[in-house]
Amino acid sequence: MIAVPLAMALLGLAACSNNNYADVVRFHNSAPISRGTLAVVASDPLVQQSLEFRTHAETVAIEMRRIGYTTGLPASQTQYVATIDISQADAMGNVTRPGVTVGAGIGLPIGSNSGLGANVSVPVGRGSRRNPNMRSTTLAVQIRRNADQAIIWEGRAVKEARVGEPGATATGAVPQLANALFREFPGTPGVTTQVRLN
Template sequence: MKPARFPSLAAALAAPILLGACTTASAPGPVQVTRFVAGDAALGGTTLFVESAPRSEADSLQLAPYKAAVAEQLSRLGYTEQGRSGARRVAQVSVERFVRTDTGRRSPVSVGVGGGTGSYGSGVGVGVGINLGGGARDEVTTRMAVTLRDVASGDVLWEGRAEFDAPEGSEAAGAAGNAAIIADALFRDFPGVTGETILVETN
């Protein structure tokens, strides 16, 4: 099977990213989700290992809750976690987080390292933004990308990216709550319609 070739993610997400910039800070916004599915992909019902995406910080404490949330969602979808050597599928996870002020300006300081994943061809950083402005309406933007690959062939079977904003200091902006919300949205109605961008309301 040839590796899956998907449309440009930048084009697919151009409109929703603009929408996200206008989200109010009063409550966690809906999660913007885009997914791509290989036409002949065999999904679910096999062994799985969840790892950091290539060029991500493999032992990052910031990434750990997101990998755990992805593993939980995939286990509900019929995957069984195993060690890397015994898994038939691998899920590669990368996360970017930064603070955006009410004027749309991003915090200029971030912690973490860059990472790339899947066939989108765009890097995704792993880190946590540090707010230097201190405004009450500042928001934490989280972007997570997950690539599901066949271990034997290396083929991409499924890719997804999710993004949402939460008020800084809220439960939804904290690592545990943040990871649970974005992973739940990303895998809602899995595998999804390829190339379609949807808004998933948070609970």
């Protein structure tokens, strides 16, 4: 008699623990965001020319083109610059980035000093600190207008995957995170949402 409710409960737990979603938060001042030419650059200039970063930058550029931006020009010649930061964290809080390994807590200051998302906490992934078999990947993007360096949009997407699965690697996670982050651009400001990954 209790087998069916138990089975349903287990199915519910399985559904809650699947990693087909990203936690996404975005900030902007709700003014219309114009499209134009845009360059994608690294938050850390040391990794700008690495092959790994360039692969991830092109992934973000694909999504930017999808929402109406034109990419391919040097940053000095574009109307906008998108600064991206990609990081992965394990259960011990160790953080790695394309081309460099650093301690936790370093990265693009989304929601800290920009004025758009100040003093708003941003998720770091569901359960990655508790489960040693999980790894969280974060993609943070900040778009500035080149003419006056004003920040017009910023956002962060975080997902988890079990170590050993493709989604636990930056190569596997970044395309999913970029798609989730720029879906329905610019998004509702200041609200953390769960976006289903493609």
